[in-house]
Amino acid sequence: MSGWIVQRWLKLDQNQRFLLLTAPVTLFLILFFVVPLIAILVVSFWRTESYQLIVDWNIDNYIDVLTEPSYRVFLLRSIVTALIVSVTCVALAWPIAYFVIRYGGRYKLLLVLGLAVPFLTGIVLRVIALQGVLGPIGLLNLGLMKIGIEPIQALMYTKTATAVGLIYLYLPFVTTAIYLSLLNFNFRLLDAAKVFGAGNFRAFWEITWPLNWVGTVIGFALTFVPSLASAVTPRFLGGANGTLFGLAMGSQFSATGTWSLGAAMGVVLFFVSGITLFTISRIVNLKRSGFTGVGSRD
Amino acid sequence: MDFMSSKSANRIVLGAIVVLAYIFLYVPILHITLASFSRDIVWPYPIRFTWNGYLALMKGSIYHEAFLNSTILGLGTAVISTTLATIAVLSILKYRSRYKPLILFLFLAPLFVADVLLGISTLILNGLFLEIPGNLLSAIFANVVRAFTYAMLIIATQLFRYNWKLDDAAMVFGAGPIRTFFEITLPNIWPALLGAFIVTFILSFNNLDISFYTLGAVPTMPSVAWGSLRFGIKPELYAIAALVNAAVLLCLAVMFVLMRSGTVGFGYKEGRDD
Incomplete structure (x- = not known):
């Protein structure tokens, strides 16, 4: 069937196999989870005044x-x-x-x-x-x-x-x-x-x-x-x-x-x-x- | 938890708890079903019977669209998150890697982020940067992020005791990794996958906060229910809820009959348990 894929797979070590398998999941999470969350983290250091988001870095x-x-x-x-x-x-x-x-x-x-x-x-x-x-x-x-x-x-x-x-x-x-x-x-x-x-x-x-x-x-x-x-x-x-x-x-x-x-x-x-x-x-x-x-x- | 001396006494005590739990869970369903047939939906007792709710539902209402959207949302999220979670759990439990702690942290992180934040952050991403309006696909992806960790933990509950030597044995006999998965691993772990599927479906079907922010004006069951609270509860809402429950209970009844006659096993084999 897809014999060459299996051959290539068997040549990889544990570390590489792990990374390869988890790659799609990691990519998905980074795209839809990490990136938006960084936006939120950034916003938490800003300020809101009368419903406007003001870029003023503080920890208030x-x-x-x-x-x-x-x-x-x-x-x-x-x-x-x-x-x-x-x-x-x-x-x-x-x-x-x-x-x-x-x-x-x-x-x-x-x-x-x-x-x-x-x-x-x-x-x-x-x-x-x-x-x-x-x-x-x-x-x-x-x-x-x-x-x-x-x-x-x-x-x-x-x-x-x-x-x-x-x-x-x-x-x-x-x-x-x-x-x-x-x-x-x-x-x-x-x-x-x-x-x-x-x-x-x-x-x-x-x-x-x-x-x-x-x-x-x-x-x-x-x-x-x-x-x-x-x-x-x-x-x-x-x-x-x-x-x-x-x-x-x-x-x-x-x-x-x-x-x-x-x-x-x-x-x-x-x-x-x-x-x-x-x-x-x-x-x-x-x-x-x-x-x-x-x-x-x- | 075999605390009683005899097996039948134990069964009665535990069974009583289960019955109570069922009653606890189903009483509101009963209330909704009764109220859907009643003329006065706010305080339906004593009941004055009417079909009004169902008739209004037939004429077409926003609840049709809401139900359809919720179902699509639920199914999409369930399929994607169960698949991703299966890959994730298998990789984490099977292989050793020095990146594992970091990746595991990434996988578990969505659990600790509140729904509201997930919704808002996706809204910021969509609205400010990508400038696309609320749509079902981005809502599905946002829900998958939340559902993924749930699915992963539920699958891990069963999978962490899995005997990986079975997979090795299959490989020794010449099966490739994909064949091993489908013929050895999957038949052993399907209850976990089914559990994860159901949990993620329910989670996204009912999700208010994430879907609310990412969908905008697209209606879903929770958001129309929420809206109806502000503008008055319509009988159609109760009617559609009662219908959904009736449909699912009908499926369960069919399953019950099939199980009783022994036609379908769903993984149960006679004589395997005590």
Whole structure:
């Protein structure tokens, strides 16, 4: 067939093969990701005055973001919310994925796809629907009032509501990550552990959990970072006290027109998410998670 | 997570959680479906039945175009980002290179950049420098940047445990690299690719911020939904959402019947699991 291509390929060493294969992807990212982002980085060092971008190199924006108390509050609130949301998502996704893999049998794929279906409705509609169900005169509270219980106020326009909304949005990503990780997990290892006398909990904690750590961390990251930057959900569900960092940043580009401040906020967000995830990934012990090693040579 | 003593007790406890999760996810869908049939869409309970929403939808509305655009956006992004991500993950996990840390950082970086920034930066690139108006293709590319990292991480979840010696064995028996990929690697990793495809499709189908800035006036489902919030919710929106859900659930029902009768396996083989 294309014998000469294969011959040329086999003559390349590992380094060259790597570069050759990743070249199209790298090119794409540089074109559509790096170049635009440099523009944003540059803008963050400029100034905006009455909706005009003025080329005046300064770091005022960064000083604003890092010292102004309201932005600090937003950032802290966002980090805490994102952490709670991610941990809850992981805690919920694990039993779901485990059930589907263990007891799903031939319907595994179906159960996982079924979880993903609600997402085709779109974030805006689902948040509206969530309001309709959990809101002050929504389905849940109407039902409670019929029975004679007080309606639950905490479900609307509070930080709890934002957290619930975010969990609602990102649950399928974590579930998919853990599902895929468990798919190749060898459950006979658990039987072996039981033979050697481990109890149920110990078997889980020392065998299942570490070997699927990578899937868990990836699922956590896929929830944490977007939650940190989320803007739509807190806008609808958060109420007056629920402003999150992502929302404040978004309004810099739409409402107030201060693009350079928004750009600076974005850069700060980049580093905050990066540092948090880097710290978490340091805890992962690759060998313990069953990593088969890089490359096909020993 | 086999915490209970007996397997059936364990199944019941875990199954309860799954059922609750399903209810949690589907209740708003139910609300939307009921509301699409109701005369009063804001507070539809108790329901007064009407077909108005669907009739208005049939007459043609902006929602048709929005849905079409969103689907094209979603499919384009899913295909491109899954392909790129597969190449990326395979290269990263298979080969050693001194450039790997740098390239890996580049691949992971889009995750940490907020949607708003991606949209705005592409807008600057398109508007100020290239001077092209908002179009679907640039929106697809902008979404691919975001979706690529998601797809890469999801594929890596399954692929990092892959036994590369299988590929070596295939090469020993004379298969070229491309044949090895299609006949050995792909059949083993297709769940990851499917997962990445679905995730990226959903991500770009629903994406508001990136698409908003790169598309300009071209409507997509999220942007018309957003717009309807400001100008009043129309019943057609609920109707089309209910229809989309119904169509997808129908596909799943067909899959269920096929699986039950054993016609299609989707990778499941009898007796392979416990």
